[in-house]
Amino acid sequence: MRDEESVLEVRGLGHRYGDATSGHHAIGSLDFAVRSGEFVSIVGPSGSGKTTLLRIVTGLMRPGQGSVEVAGRPVSGGVPEDVAVVFQDYSRSLFAWMSVRRNVAFPLRNARCSRDERTAESLAAVGLTDFAGRYPWQLSGGMQQRVAIARALAYRPKLLLMDEPFASVDAQTRADLEDLALQVHERFGTTILFVTHDIDESVYLSDRVLVLSSPPARLLADVQVDLPRPRDQLATRQLPEFVRLRAEVAGLLLRQRDPRDETGPAVGSAEEMPAWA
Amino acid sequence: MGVAASRLGGLDGVRLARPVVRTAQGLVGGIAFCALWQLLADRHFVLAVYFPTATTTLRSSFFLLGHRDFWVAIRDTLHAMLEGLAISILIAVPAGVAVGRSDHVYRITRTVIELLRPISAVALAPLAILVFKTGIKPTIFLVVWTSVWPILVNTIYGMRDLDPVAYDTARSFGFGRLAILFRVALPNAASYVVTGVRIAISIALAVAIAGEIVAGGGQGIGGWIGKESASGSLVPVYAAAVIVGAIGYLINRLLELVEQRALHWHESLRTEHGR
Amino acid sequence: MTHRVAGIALRSLESLILVVVLVGLWQWYTAAHHPLYFTPPGDIWRTIREHWLSGQPSKLRTAVEPSLRRVLLGWLIAAVVGVAVGVAIGATRWLAPYVDPLVHFLRSLPPPAILPVFLVLFGIGDRMKIIFIAFGIVWPILLNTIRGVRSVPVLQLETGRVFGVGPLRRLFQIVLPAAAPQIFAGLRIALSLALVLMVISEMVAASGGIGFEILQGQAAFDFPGMWAGIVVVGVVGLLLNGVLSLVEGRVLGWHRGARAAAQ
Numbered sequence: 099m100r101d102e103e104s105v106l107e108v109r110g111l112g113h114r115y116g117d118a119t120s121g122h123h124a125i126g127s128l129d130f131a132v133r134s135g136e137f138v139s140i141v142g143p144s145g146s147g148k149t150t151l152l153r154i155v156t157g158l159m160r161p162g163q164g165s166v167e168v169a170g171r172p173v174s175g176g177v178p179e180d181v182a183v184v185f186q187d188y189s190r191s192l193f194a195w196m197s198v199r200r201n202v203a204f205p206l207r208n209a210r211c212s213r214d215e216r217t218a219e220s221l222a223a224v225g226l227t228d229f230a231g232r233y234p235w236q237l238s239g240g241m242q243q244r245v246a247i248a249r250a251l252a253y254r255p256k257l258l259l260m261d262e263p264f265a266s267v268d269a270q271t272r273a274d275l276e277d278l279a280l281q282v283h284e285r286f287g288t289t290i291l292f293v294t295h296d297i298d299e300s301v302y303l304s305d306r307v308l309v310l311s312s313p314p315a316r317l318l319a320d321v322q323v324d325l326p327r328p329r330d331q332l333a334t335r336q337l338p339e340f341v342r343l344r345a346e347v348a349g350l351l352l353r354q355r356d357p358r359d360e361t362g363p364a365v366g367s368a369e370e371m372p373a374w375a
Numbered sequence: 376m377g378v379a380a381s382r383l384g385g386l387d388g389v390r391l392a393r394p395v396v397r398t399a400q401g402l403v404g405g406i407a408f409c410a411l412w413q414l415l416a417d418r419h420f421v422l423a424v425y426f427p428t429a430t431t432t433l434r435s436s437f438f439l440l441g442h443r444d445f446w447v448a449i450r451d452t453l454h455a456m457l458e459g460l461a462i463s464i465l466i467a468v469p470a471g472v473a474v475g476r477s478d479h480v481y482r483i484t485r486t487v488i489e490l491l492r493p494i495s496a497v498a499l500a501p502l503a504i505l506v507f508k509t510g511i512k513p514t515i516f517l518v519v520w521t522s523v524w525p526i527l528v529n530t531i532y533g534m535r536d537l538d539p540v541a542y543d544t545a546r547s548f549g550f551g552r553l554a555i556l557f558r559v560a561l562p563n564a565a566s567y568v569v570t571g572v573r574i575a576i577s578i579a580l581a582v583a584i585a586g587e588i589v590a591g592g593g594q595g596i597g598g599w600i601g602k603e604s605a606s607g608s609l610v611p612v613y614a615a616a617v618i619v620g621a622i623g624y625l626i627n628r629l630l631e632l633v634e635q636r637a638l639h640w641h642e643s644l645r646t647e648h649g650r
Numbered sequence: 651m652t653h654r655v656a657g658i659a660l661r662s663l664e665s666l667i668l669v670v671v672l673v674g675l676w677q678w679y680t681a682a683h684h685p686l687y688f689t690p691p692g693d694i695w696r697t698i699r700e701h702w703l704s705g706q707p708s709k710l711r712t713a714v715e716p717s718l719r720r721v722l723l724g725w726l727i728a729a730v731v732g733v734a735v736g737v738a739i740g741a742t743r744w745l746a747p748y749v750d751p752l753v754h755f756l757r758s759l760p761p762p763a764i765l766p767v768f769l770v771l772f773g774i775g776d777r778m779k780i781i782f783i784a785f786g787i788v789w790p791i792l793l794n795t796i797r798g799v800r801s802v803p804v805l806q807l808e809t810g811r812v813f814g815v816g817p818l819r820r821l822f823q824i825v826l827p828a829a830a831p832q833i834f835a836g837l838r839i840a841l842s843l844a845l846v847l848m849v850i851s852e853m854v855a856a857s858g859g860i861g862f863e864i865l866q867g868q869a870a871f872d873f874p875g876m877w878a879g880i881v882v883v884g885v886v887g888l889l890l891n892g893v894l895s896l897v898e899g900r901v902l903g904w905h906r907g908a909r910a911a912a913q
């Protein structure tokens with residue numbers, strides 16, 4: 099799986115919070131790679147270290163074991179240049195004291211190219227051109243998340259990480275944002291690593307779905323999704339292949355909850371349970 | 376928090392209680408400050424009687440604790456401060472409730488409050504001497520003048536900040552106006568009153584001492600400091616400041632505890648409204 | 651339209667009526683009973699007009715100007731020092747348990763209690779007053795800045811790091827704006843404390859300034875002069891607070907909006 103085109107390579111990654119006796123062993127051992135231009139989703143029970151993984155990839159924290167390479171360069175200590183993130187908590191990752199335009203332009207100070215142009219382009223890509231002068235708190239949740247996406251786009255990352263980005267918006271908005279993510283992927287050719295606990299969403303969006311076990315997390319399966327693109331909220335979701343893939347991923351996760359399974363306790367908490375449960 | 380805390384906390388495998396660790400760390404900070412002070416004072420940039428070392432000051436503070444005069448001064452200052460505060464609460468809370476209850480009264484009184492509030496207490500000291508002559512009374516007046524405003528303004532705000540849903544709920548249960556006042560509005564305002572009192576107290580000690588300096592006729596800490604500094608050495612002034620600071624520190628900390636108790640249920644909802 | 655105008659007029663009338671009534675009562679009482687220490691508002695106003703606003707030299711120049719200079723310089727120094735040190739302490743998390751009690755102790759030190767120290771070390775001139783004011787009021791600014799910086803959401807700091815934003819821009823574009831509401835609260839408390847300290851330092855040691863004029867008026871049985879000084883202190887406080895509120899409104903407009911939106 100390792101080839102020249104890998105944007106992200108994760109090798110032997112493990113992480114434990116706290117000490118060996120009382121701590122939480124979030125990630126057991128993970129190995130995977132993401133090729134340039136791929137849309138890869140990660141699903142897994144809550145507590146399986148998905149956020150931890152993303153924080154390690156962005157260089158915000160160091161892993162207990164193993165290594166991470168972004169665009170061929172090891173992530174060690176510093177924050178790699180080519181990575182952008184969209185957090186779940188949009189209301190806090192946007193700056194309330196900056197207009198939408200300035201929020202989007204925020205990462206661009208050091209970039210050589212014309213800032214205004216790129217900001218405008220990113221805002222247009224998420225359909226917020228008319229709201230550039232507003233403040234984030236004047237927008238709805240879905241629109242705020244669009245701003246966060248525009249900000250990440252403006253940065254032109256080689257790798258875009260999204261941590262359950264649509265978990266706290268209503269269903270209609272969520273569908274719109276999913277299609278926005280697909281559009282962005284198509285138009286900018288951005289490589290996307292997308293964390294979610296919604297199985298439908300992971301299958302609908304991705305080229306591959308990585309299924310994590312309950313903690314300490316390891317890779318249960320690397321499911322190839324060969325659904326045709328462009329995808330469509332209604333048509334794609336009705337394809338027999340979609341239904342089969344969804345069942346496959348769900349089955350992998352459900353088996354995690356089998357009491358005879360030695361990997362650990364039940365998946366997540368009630369409110370974190372995915373829609374299919 | 377952080378590295379040092381956990382290292383201290385795990386000393387010799389013994390888990391020390393958190394407050395003990397905290398106190399120790401605070402002491403380390405205090406000692407570092409005193410060491411710096413000692414170093415600076417030892418260089419003799421200024422005369423030792425004007426800028427004594429930390430050890431001289433602390434030794435002198437210790438001796439002060441045995442001085443009857445000093446304790447009398449402390450007692451007088453605290454007396455002025457507490458009596459002033461009590462009077463302020465008796466004035467400001469009922470007034471705040473009355474003003475805050477009605478939009479009409481609020482609008483009518485707002486300008487007067489906004490005009491009077493910025494008059495700083497010490498500016499009234501000469502007037503206070505004229506009206507209340509000597510002794511403790513002028514100082515009490517100044518404390519009252521300072522303390523009334525934060526308590527009043529916070530009480531008004533607390534009364535006006537009542538959640539309309541709470542009000543409607545009470546009404547839907549058939550509560551009358553008086554019942555709503557006592558069972559909904561006042562409990563809601565209580566925490567704001569506490570905040571107002573805390574802000575008032577944090578300035579009351581300073582104003583009491585200021586009042587004693589300009590209008591106290593030699594009474595209280597202000598008077599005591601005046602007498603001592605006239606003798607040419609500032610060591611007693613530094614020594615007294617340490618003790619007064621410690622008293623102020625204890626009062627403030629105690630109040631923060633009380634306030635936390637009173638406010639725990641809507642910590643995130645409040646803002647402080649001026650002094 | 652006429653309704654709205656009438657409403658506004660009625661409300662401003664409402665907000666002024668008590669002021670007018672109180673001043674009127676005061677005027678009537680003092681004119682009728684001639685209490686010794688209480689001057690009729692008319693006389694106070696005449697004194698202000700003749701001695702403060704005009705005259706050679708006017709007290710606007712000899713008293714208000716030096717007082718304002720002391721307050722503003724002291725306050726500015728305290729603001730710069732308090733915010734700078736506050737950011738440094740607030741951003742260094744492990745430092746908290748070591749310095750917090752010390753800062754709280756220093757904040758609890760009533761500034762008037764150490765006024766003699768400043769008198770001896772810095773003389774009785776402007777320098778002493780400015781340093782005294784700055785030292786006395788720096789603590790609320792420092793404490794509020796520390797608190798504000800500590801409460802900046804981690805996610806916002808991390809957002810800055812992920813997008814490769816350097817420490818200086820993180821400070822000016824994330825930390826300071828996020829802490830600004832708390833910092834302004836400290837600045838406001840400091841301003842009113844500065845007025846108290848300005849007046850007391852001018853009463854204890856000065857040959858000019860509003861505090862000096864008030865004390866002078868009392869000592870010389872010039873009660874209209876004393877009252878004029880008190881009124882001027884109030885007006886100065888009102889103006890300074892007003893300006894600060896204006897600045898705050900501009901800088902923190904986003905904060906009020908965000909709070910309103912969150913409710």
Ligand SMILES: Nc1ncnc2c1ncn2[C@@H]1O[C@H](COP(=O)(O)OP(=O)(O)O)[C@@H](O)[C@H]1O
Pocket residue numbers: 115116122124142143144145146147148149150151
């Ligand atoms: N800073 C931390 N300190 C200690 N434990 C943590 C910390 N962050 C996360 N954890 C623990 O690690 C587990 C995995 O966290 P996370 O990566 O957020 O999982 P996920 O995103 O998959 O839900 C959580 O259940 C939490 O208990």
Ligand SMILES: [Mg+2]
Pocket residue numbers: 148149150262
């Ligand atoms: Mg997570």
